[in-house]
Each structure stands twice: as C-alpha cells, then as structure tokens.
Amino acid sequence: MIGFDRLITGASNIADDVDAMFFAMVALCGFVLLAVTVTLVLFSVRYRRGSKADRSGDHSRHLGAELTWTIVPGVLFIGIFAWSIGLFAKIQTMPKEATSIHVVAKQWMWKVQHADGRREVNQLHIPVGKPVRLTMTSQDVIHSFFVPAFRIKQDVLPNRYTQMWFKPERTGEFRLYCAEFCGTDHALMRGRIVVMEPAAYALWADAGGTDSLAHQGEALFRQLGCSGCHGPAATVHAPDLAGLYGKPVPLSDGSTVTADARYLRDSILLPSKQVAAGYPDIMPTFQNQIDEEDVIALTAYIQSLDPNPDPDPRQETVDAPR
Structure with a gap:
C-alpha cells in the first residue's frame, strides 16, 4: 500500500518549484486577507453606531499612502505572474533526450505503450533520474492524468494528443x-507509477520480450493493406511516407501543415480532412476499424521509415563487377 507521505512529498524535478509557488501564493493571499480583515474590524469598531468618530467628511489626502497601496500590491502580483510564466515554460519545455511513452485513457483504465513494444495497464515503470515524455489521448471521454507526488496533471482528450513530461x-x-x-467508475480509474533504479529497470525491461512499437506498426501497415498504396512497389499515386514525419506537407487548399503525430492520426482516421496537394482524395478511413493503440503503432512505424535506406548488401554482392 502506498503511504500518505508518497502523496505530499515531492518526487519529481518540478515538485519543489510548484510547492514554492503554491505556498508563496497562499502566503500572499493570506496576508491580503489578514490586512483586509484587520482593517474591516478596526473600522467597524471605530465607526460603530454611537461612537465619537469624525464623520464630517473633511478628510486629508496622503499621496504617499495612495502610491504605496497601489504600487506595492501591483509589483507583488506582477512578480507572481512572471514567476508563474517561468515555471510554466519550464514545465512545457520538453528535453530532447526524454524517453517517449504513449498513454491511452479509456473508461476506466490507463493503457501504456513503451517504444520497445512493452505494454502496461494502470501502471508505468520508469527509471529514476531520466526524463519521460508522455504523449496521451483518450479513446472515449475527457480524462486527466494526475500524479500528486510529481505535481503534474494534464487533461487527456479524445481525437487529439496532449503531452507532458517529468523527471x-x-x-x-x-x-x-x-x-x-469520466463516468460511473471514475473513482476506480487509478494506477501507480513505479520508479526504479536504472539497474532494476533494465532487468524489468529485458524481461518484456516483445516486438518494438515500430515493428508492430509495420505488421499492421501490411495487414490493413496500406503498403498497397504507400509501399515502394505501389501502382497507386499516393504520398511517399519515408522521411515524411516532421516535414512540412502542402495541402490541396493551399495551406501547409507539419507531419506530426496529430497530422498522421487525422490522415488515418479522417483522410479527407487534410488532403495532400497533388493527390486525389481516395484514401479510405480506418475510423471505427482500429483503436488508438493501433494508430500509435502505425505512427511509430511511419516515423521510423528512412528516406535513404541502406542498399541491400546481398544485391550489392550480386551486382558487383567480377
């Protein structure tokens, strides 16, 4: 059983920063509340009914006091705003070396896919001290990935990808x-993050024994008949997928998009939404035929395609001059 201390003690790289900002805002708001309350009580006593307080309305103005209660709170709250922007930028700036993991939310479970093909349900094993990037989507309704000890929370939405990272x-x-x-069993949709020493994690990973996510996507690519149009020997006029990931794609409406995970997902499930320039709108939709996990595998395979593959050494041996 996970102890309560695991919930309140920070366990990620941003936990201390989030806690510092939280307690600073609590202290600032508490100070303002105390100042307003004390002033309210003093004025209530001084100007109570029957008191001899001066109510003539002939009050003097004090420019210094007016500037103080205007400028000081303004500077404090602008400082908090700047602090929060810096923390937000830190949380949103994902390191390039982060390990990429896919998460699919579904009523009422968390389904995790590692790049090497390992899958988990309602748990995630990761090594300590290594940044992790989560790419998440929902298969039904809106969910929210929340790990209190890491001070991270990110909405997981259907029909789109959201990302978050932590170390x-x-x-x-x-x-x-x-x-x-997210529904009747929302309270039961929970899991665990297992953080392991690198050596222990390596042993756990080696025990997986499964094909990589890209290899699973390649098998699915052929099974669904995608290679009949997008393969090197295809006779259909379809876009070449090798080296496509991350590149700009001109569309038939004159706009340009980047071939990221979102674009590839839409191209698989909603092919008529963004048609590549110079190609007919003939690709069939795979919506309601494959699930989000299959889409992730297909995207991983397309991302792995090399635009300049090494020549087959066997062919070089045959064609080499004697």
Whole structure:
C-alpha cells in the first residue's frame, strides 16, 4: 500500500518549484486577507453606531499612502505572474533526450505503450533520474492524468494528443489518478507509477520480450493493406511516407501543415480532412476499424521509415563487377 507521505512529498524535478509557488501564493493571499480583515474590524469598531468618530467628511489626502497601496500590491502580483510564466515554460519545455511513452485513457483504465513494444495497464515503470515524455489521448471521454507526488496533471482528450513530461527523483511507487469525472467508475480509474533504479529497470525491461512499437506498426501497415498504396512497389499515386514525419506537407487548399503525430492520426482516421496537394482524395478511413493503440503503432512505424535506406548488401554482392 502506498503511504500518505508518497502523496505530499515531492518526487519529481518540478515538485519543489510548484510547492514554492503554491505556498508563496497562499502566503500572499493570506496576508491580503489578514490586512483586509484587520482593517474591516478596526473600522467597524471605530465607526460603530454611537461612537465619537469624525464623520464630517473633511478628510486629508496622503499621496504617499495612495502610491504605496497601489504600487506595492501591483509589483507583488506582477512578480507572481512572471514567476508563474517561468515555471510554466519550464514545465512545457520538453528535453530532447526524454524517453517517449504513449498513454491511452479509456473508461476506466490507463493503457501504456513503451517504444520497445512493452505494454502496461494502470501502471508505468520508469527509471529514476531520466526524463519521460508522455504523449496521451483518450479513446472515449475527457480524462486527466494526475500524479500528486510529481505535481503534474494534464487533461487527456479524445481525437487529439496532449503531452507532458517529468523527471522522477525518488524511487518507489506513486499513485496515479484520473482527475476529471469520466463516468460511473471514475473513482476506480487509478494506477501507480513505479520508479526504479536504472539497474532494476533494465532487468524489468529485458524481461518484456516483445516486438518494438515500430515493428508492430509495420505488421499492421501490411495487414490493413496500406503498403498497397504507400509501399515502394505501389501502382497507386499516393504520398511517399519515408522521411515524411516532421516535414512540412502542402495541402490541396493551399495551406501547409507539419507531419506530426496529430497530422498522421487525422490522415488515418479522417483522410479527407487534410488532403495532400497533388493527390486525389481516395484514401479510405480506418475510423471505427482500429483503436488508438493501433494508430500509435502505425505512427511509430511511419516515423521510423528512412528516406535513404541502406542498399541491400546481398544485391550489392550480386551486382558487383567480377
């Protein structure tokens, strides 16, 4: 059982920063509340009914006091705003070396897919001290990925991808919750994050024994008949997928998009939404035929395609001059 201390003690790289901002805002708001309350009480006593307080209305103005209660709170709240912007930028700036993991939310479970093909349900194993990037989507309704000990929370939405990253700094097990009401069993949609020492994680990863996500996507690519149009020997006039990921794609309406995970997902499930320039709108939709996990595998395979593959050494041996 996970102890309560695992919930309140920070265990990620941003936990201390989030806590510092939270307590600073609590202190500032508490000070303002105290100042207003004390002033309210003093004025209530001084100007109570029957008191001899001067109510003539002939009051003097004090420019210094007016500037103080205007400028000081303004500077404080602008400082908090700037602080929060810096923290937000830190949370949103994902390191390039982060390990990429896919998460699919579904009533009422968390389904995790690692790049090497390992899958988990309602748990996520990761090594301590290594940044992790989560790419998440929902298969039904809005969910929210929330790990209190890491001070991270991100909505997980249907029909789109959201991302978040963190670096665990303590080993152990930490609770994972859905923080968005998602149906009758919302309270049961929870899991655990297992943070392990690198050596222990390596042993756990080696015990997986499964094909990589890209290899799974390649098998699905052929099974669904995608290679009949997008393969190197295809006779259909379709876009070449090798080296496509991350590149700009001109569209038939004159606009340009980047071939990221969102674009590839829409191209698979909603092919008529963004048609590549110079190609007919003939691709069939796979919506309601494959699930989000299949889309992730197909995207991983397309991302792995090399635009300049190494020549087959066997062919070089045959064609080499004697």
